Amino acid sequence: MRTAFDFSQLYRSVIGVDRMADLIETAMRSDGDPNYPPYDIEKTGDDAYRITLAAAGFKAEDLELTAQPNLLVVTGRKGRGEDEEERAYLHRGIAHRAFQRRFELADYVVVKSAAYADGLLTIDLQREVPDALKPRQVPIGRGEGKAPERIEQTEGRRRAA
Secondary structure: OOOOOOOHHHHHHOOOOHHHHHHHHHHHOOOOOOOOOOEEEEEEEOOEEEEEEEOOOOOHHHEEEEEEOOEEEEEEOOOOOHHHHHOOOOOOOOOOOOEEEEEEOOOOEEEEEEEEEOOEEEEEEEEOOOHHHOOOOOOOOOOOOOOOOOEEEEOOEEEEO
8 A cells, every 4th residue: 555645746836835745744654653652632712722641650850842833842751760770560561761742733833831740741732823914804995086096008117197
């Protein structure tokens, strides 16, 4: 079964989709264990989201959250304590391995807060569209009998009539 897609047709015919194609390729590529650590993504409002990541066995100091434009990276590195080396496990089912989980963020999505409690890292996100990009109402004035200005073209030059 073929798992690679060729986006060259998009690159030739549509301007500005290179980022979208890269996002699709990244999402389809599986790096490491795609199921570790498990996480949930929920929509908590019109432009609000929450990521809940299960990091059992980690302390808050073992976790690192890095927010970049259009990218959120959660890294976990378990520090080996002295009591950890002295333990002799018969079965070890709680994963303590290091991880890095990357989340591609849409434009204008920013991290608002993060909290760690009971083995769950909760990250709240919010889409904040700049005022200049939000739709706005344009008032329509009355012309009061005045015709709009017409532009005429003569001999390669433009002049207002």
